[in-house]
Amino acid sequence: MLTVEGLCAGYGRLNILHEISLTVGAGEIVALVGANGAGKTTALRAVSGLIRPTRGAVRFDGAAVHTARPDRIVRAGLVQVAEERRLFGPLTVLENLQMGAYARPAGERAARLDEVFELFPILAERRRQIAETMSGGQQQMLAIGRALMSRPRLLMLDEPSIGLAPKLVQAVLDAVRRIRDTGVPVLLVEQNAAQALAVSDRAYVLESGTIALSGTGEELLHDDRVRQTYLGL
Numbered sequence: 001m002l003t004v005e006g007l008c009a010g011y012g013r014l015n016i017l018h019e020i021s022l023t024v025g026a027g028e029i030v031a032l033v034g035a036n037g038a039g040k041t042t043a044l045r046a047v048s049g050l051i052r053p054t055r056g057a058v059r060f061d062g063a064a065v066h067t068a069r070p071d072r073i074v075r076a077g078l079v080q081v082a083e084e085r086r087l088f089g090p091l092t093v094l095e096n097l098q099m100g101a102y103a104r105p106a107g108e109r110a111a112r113l114d115e116v117f118e119l120f121p122i123l124a125e126r127r128r129q130i131a132e133t134m135s136g137g138q139q140q141m142l143a144i145g146r147a148l149m150s151r152p153r154l155l156m157l158d159e160p161s162i163g164l165a166p167k168l169v170q171a172v173l174d175a176v177r178r179i180r181d182t183g184v185p186v187l188l189v190e191q192n193a194a195q196a197l198a199v200s201d202r203a204y205v206l207e208s209g210t211i212a213l214s215g216t217g218e219e220l221l222h223d224d225r226v227r228q229t230y231l232g233l
């Protein structure tokens with residue numbers, strides 16, 4: 001569904017990504033793991049159109065999107081949840097979710113809301129709570145829920161586990177699996193390599209802006225280099 005070919009991107013004259021190539025197929029969770037500063041966020045930004053690649057191509061369902069504006073990329077169904085979550089803090093959970101689908105017909109909004117509540121029952125319980133008063137894990141679920149309200153065809157998550165207690169990390173990654181099972185493939189950027197690899201169907205290891213390794217999550221979990229460098233084993 002998503003094909004990234006020979007992508008180069010950076011900031012100003014500083015090139016960060018050096019010809020990275022990756023794919024995300026229908027029904028897959030694909031993880032992009034790597035150390036702090038390896039270029040994971042930059043890769044997502046380049047796919048989302050937030051920065052313009054200097055070389056290479058991004059194709060979504062065969063259509064080239066690397067020259068498209070970010071709003072068109074979102075409308076095509078390629079939706080990113082940024083690391084900073086960007087919730088509307090003073091608004092309620094329900095209002096935040098509704099913001100995610102404001103352009104959709106009312107009937108569809110209601111159906112989406114039911115689906116999001118089924119995926120994250122905590123959001124249904126807390127629908128009247130002010131977003132900024134929720135815990136980090138709940139806010140992460142809300143950010144993902146809001147993205148799902150726009151009916152993405154592929155979801156990109158930037159470090160959804162950041163700052164969360166281990167139990168909540170697992171809860172968020174379990175939700176990622178359920179999202180995949182509803183038919184929405186996920187490109188998951190994580191520094192938390194062990195848990196990300198365990199949940200992903202396939203994964204890529206990014207080192208200094210290049211893809212150093214790739215394989216199934218299972219293969220990479222057992223790879224000596226990955227174990228030493230990223231899992232501390």
Ligand code: ATP
Pocket residue numbers: 011014016034035036037038039040041042043191
């Ligand atoms: P992290 O886990 O810290 O987010 P990352 O793998 O996502 O790491 P990036 O955020 O993509 O890495 O950063 C890759 C490199 O790009 C780093 O050296 C960083 O300093 C640099 N960088 C990131 N954002 C900018 C920016 N807006 N302007 C200039 N350089 C940037």
